[in-house]
Amino acid sequence: MAQDIRETRDTRTTFGPAHQMTAPTAELLRQLVAHLRQNRTQLREEWARRITEAKLLTAMTKEEIFAEATSVYDNYVEALETGTFEALQAYARNLSERIIPRGVETHEVVGIVLLLRDVLARSLFAKYQNDFALLNRILDAYEPAANRIANTVAVGFVQERERVIREQQEAIRVLSTPVLQVRERLLILPIIGVIDPQRARQLTEQLLRGIRTNRAKVVVIDITGVPVMDANVANNLVQTVEATRLLGATVIITGLSPEIAQTLVTIGVDLGKMNTVGDLQGGIEEAERLLGYKVVTFAESSPDHARQ
Amino acid sequence: MEVPILKQGPYLIASIQSALSDADLVQLRDKLVEQVGRLRSRGVIVDVTALDVMDSFATRTLRDITFMIRLRGAETVIVGIQPDVAFTMVQLGLKLEGVPTALDLEEGIAFLSKKDSSPAKEASPSGR
Numbered sequence: 001m002a003q004d005i006r007e008t009r010d011t012r013t014t015f016g017p018a019h020q021m022t023a024p025t026a027e028l029l030r031q032l033v034a035h036l037r038q039n040r041t042q043l044r045e046e047w048a049r050r051i052t053e054a055k056l057l058t059a060m061t062k063e064e065i066f067a068e069a070t071s072v073y074d075n076y077v078e079a080l081e082t083g084t085f086e087a088l089q090a091y092a093r094n095l096s097e098r099i100i101p102r103g104v105e106t107h108e109v110v111g112i113v114l115l116l117r118d119v120l121a122r123s124l125f126a127k128y129q130n131d132f133a134l135l136n137r138i139l140d141a142y143e144p145a146a147n148r149i150a151n152t153v154a155v156g157f158v159q160e161r162e163r164v165i166r167e168q169q170e171a172i173r174v175l176s177t178p179v180l181q182v183r184e185r186l187l188i189l190p191i192i193g194v195i196d197p198q199r200a201r202q203l204t205e206q207l208l209r210g211i212r213t214n215r216a217k218v219v220v221i222d223i224t225g226v227p228v229m230d231a232n233v234a235n236n237l238v239q240t241v242e243a244t245r246l247l248g249a250t251v252i253i254t255g256l257s258p259e260i261a262q263t264l265v266t267i268g269v270d271l272g273k274m275n276t277v278g279d280l281q282g283g284i285e286e287a288e289r290l291l292g293y294k295v296v297t298f299a300e301s302s303p304d305h306a307r308q
Numbered sequence: 309m310e311v312p313i314l315k316q317g318p319y320l321i322a323s324i325q326s327a328l329s330d331a332d333l334v335q336l337r338d339k340l341v342e343q344v345g346r347l348r349s350r351g352v353i354v355d356v357t358a359l360d361v362m363d364s365f366a367t368r369t370l371r372d373i374t375f376m377i378r379l380r381g382a383e384t385v386i387v388g389i390q391p392d393v394a395f396t397m398v399q400l401g402l403k404l405e406g407v408p409t410a411l412d413l414e415e416g417i418a419f420l421s422k423k424d425s426s427p428a429k430e431a432s433p434s435g436r
Contacts, residue, residue, distance in 0.1 A: 201395075205391065205392075208392075212390075212411070215411060215415075217415075239398040240398075243391075243395050243397070244394075245409060246393075246394035246397060246398070247391065247394055247409065247411055248389075248411040248415055248416075248419075
């Protein structure tokens with residue numbers, strides 16, 4: 001018997017909007033909503049107080065917290081009443097959009113929604129403390145809906161965050177791979193940031209296209225700005241160098257940090273065939289030598305100072 | 309489709325104009341290896357600008373051509389590999405190791421004449 005009740009409750013937790021619930025549950029929820037409406041001011045204040053107490057949403061002022069608390073509260077009650085979560089979802093997304101740029105963390109958002117759940121549950125205990133059976137039934141109606149609300153808000157927040165992260169990654173990708181010509185037939189490609197396979201691919205394509213359009217003969221790839229390198233990245237780099245060679249150009253890699261050099265030797269990636277020079281300056285000098293340039297100062301080039 | 313082989317001074321130029329069957333490639337190889345001796349050429353340029361795919365057989369044949377020509381006393385250079393083709397090739401592990409490559413026909417000729425002039429002149433006492 002107890003098992004049966006639990007089962008119906010579980011299905012409700014995941015799927016059940018109010019109109020699908022059994023009549024008594026719907027009636028209980030109505031009672032519940034009426035109670036929450038009646039005590040709106042007091043419960044809301046209690047909630048805002050506990051948020052401040054728990055040191056959540058520290059990025060926001062007291063007034064802002066209270067304003068957000070009010071609208072979250074109203075949306076919460078509405079979701080309980082109607083059993084539909086679309087409005088709440090939209091609100092959660094909107095809220096996330098506003099608070100993510102201000103550095104609000106996931107645990108804070110989850111924390112405040114759980115606090116609200118607790119505050120409301122406490123008030124239910126207080127109200128129904130004399131009728132334990134009724135309290136039980138009220139909680140049966142309340143808990144699944146409240147859990148689902150908490151879930152909706154948390155998921156909405158995380159989704160929004162992920163969207164922001166994706167957008168930023170895209171922005172970084174677009175910005176970060178310039179192929180620059182520094183001399184006739186000499187390109188440099190300064191790589192900054194983490195290289196993932198997708199970026200490595202894009203980088204290679206851009207470089208190959210650059211070689212073709214600029215008729216480059218030598219390319220200096222500077223990886224001073226690459227913080228870490230693993231076997232995958234190293235292999236991508238090897239592929240880039242090989243593809244470049246197929247177009248008849250030579251690659252010089254510069255700016256391998258001590259850490260990266262150690263990593264590469266330890267994991268046994270064969271960079272032996274690659275032309276590596278300590279820093280970008282050295283790389284460019286080496287490239288000039290390959291191209292037959294000789295850089296001299298005016299003093300050196302004057303007739304008195306013949307080439308040593 | 310047969311690949312025309314043009315004689316340009318001391319060099320032979322084979323310009324591949326369309327996708328080739330394996331048989332065509334073998335025929336090209338045989339013709340080049342034969343003509344390089346008959347015409348006393350010092351270099352061979354294989355232009356693959358028009359190719360938008362390069363499979364393992366084509367890659368191997370180009371490698372074979374290079375090594376065979378080298379045994380016949382001349383140098384080979386592959387020119388005009390498209391960026392996309394180059395990228396696909398390295399992803400498939402087709403590296404053309406030991407085969408000189410250049411950007412285009414002009415670069416190929418420059419490469420060969422450089423090869424031709426530097427060590428050859430020093431080595432030959434007559435210095436033609």
